[in-house]
Amino acid sequence: MTAHVINGKELVSSVREQFKQEVSELAEKGIQPGLAVVLVGDDAASAVYVRNKAKACEAAGIYSVVHRLPAETSQEELLKLISELNGDAAINGILVQLPLPKHIHEETVLDAIDVAKDVDCFHPVNVGNLMIGKKGFLPCTPAGVIEILKRMDVQISGKHAVVIGRSNIVGKPMAMLLLREHATVTVCHSKTPNMEEITRQADILIAAVGRAQMIKAKHVKPGAVVVDVGINRMESGKLAGDVDFDDVVETAGMITPVPGVVGPMTITMLLKNTIEAAKRANGLV
Numbered sequence: 001m002t003a004h005v006i007n008g009k010e011l012v013s014s015v016r017e018q019f020k021q022e023v024s025e026l027a028e029k030g031i032q033p034g035l036a037v038v039l040v041g042d043d044a045a046s047a048v049y050v051r052n053k054a055k056a057c058e059a060a061g062i063y064s065v066v067h068r069l070p071a072e073t074s075q076e077e078l079l080k081l082i083s084e085l086n087g088d089a090a091i092n093g094i095l096v097q098l099p100l101p102k103h104i105h106e107e108t109v110l111d112a113i114d115v116a117k118d119v120d121c122f123h124p125v126n127v128g129n130l131m132i133g134k135k136g137f138l139p140c141t142p143a144g145v146i147e148i149l150k151r152m153d154v155q156i157s158g159k160h161a162v163v164i165g166r167s168n169i170v171g172k173p174m175a176m177l178l179l180r181e182h183a184t185v186t187v188c189h190s191k192t193p194n195m196e197e198i199t200r201q202a203d204i205l206i207a208a209v210g211r212a213q214m215i216k217a218k219h220v221k222p223g224a225v226v227v228d229v230g231i232n233r234m235e236s237g238k239l240a241g242d243v244d245f246d247d248v249v250e251t252a253g254m255i256t257p258v259p260g261v262v263g264p265m266t267i268t269m270l271l272k273n274t275i276e277a278a279k280r281a282n283g284l285v
Helices: 010-027 042-061 075-086 105-110 124-132 140-151 171-180 196-200 262-281
Strands: 032-042 064-071 093-096 160-164 184-189 204-207 225-228
Touching: 010 262, 032 042, 032 075, 032 262, 042 064, 042 262, 064 075, 064 124, 075 093, 075 105, 093 140, 093 262, 105 184, 105 204, 124 171, 140 225, 160 171, 160 196, 171 184, 184 196
Parallel strands: 032 064, 032 093, 160 184, 160 204, 204 225
Antiparallel strands: none
8 A cells, every 4th residue: 555645735725725815805805914923033944934924925915024033132122022013903913933042931922912813823812712612713733734634535523533742832732623523532742651552543643743754654554644744854954754754655545745735734824814813803703
């Protein structure tokens, strides 16, 4: 068996085209969604992510502004900027690119973002809404994974989904969204004994642990859907996921390659949240 390799470019393009149409319809009402991205410091990977987000916004017709601040920016200066963006009617979504320099307390900064503009879904209120199933913004990467599964006609309801990783950004919210879709969910992490035994039970296996090529064919149930959220820089300079693609591709039924699927879909969900925020701000939802 050789897995069906998901074509990320084709998949993402179809979703973004749909959002572009929504932005066009808002423009007819005199509304343009606006996103502000704040980048502190010169982290190379963060700079690439920010550039990709800005390009995606432009292509969709979303107003986008990037605030590039030096690494020595104080926490007070950053909080002042966020306060200004909170009060800017042209901005519907605010995204502070992580990680931040060590002298800045991430939690304090993220908590300062207006809940109605928290398009990354990091504010405790939005995280709480996710937990209790209340309608609101969904965290971009986990929401992107659900979008991928649905677009590929993967049945989630009644299936056993295993998430490897328990981060606040991906692992935990991923489990919650899978529960919303009526999957039976198991979360594995660094303290999980017999992980291989558990992952081999998964109909849907989602790797979000941050360790290059950790997941091998021995971890995968034949025919399982494998979604690789990880993105790691190898010593060779090449990018690799948490899944050893070449080893797993002969066992899985469907698989996402890295890069090219989850990353672009994450940005696509950011567009979705920004459009949603603009609609709410204008009383359209």
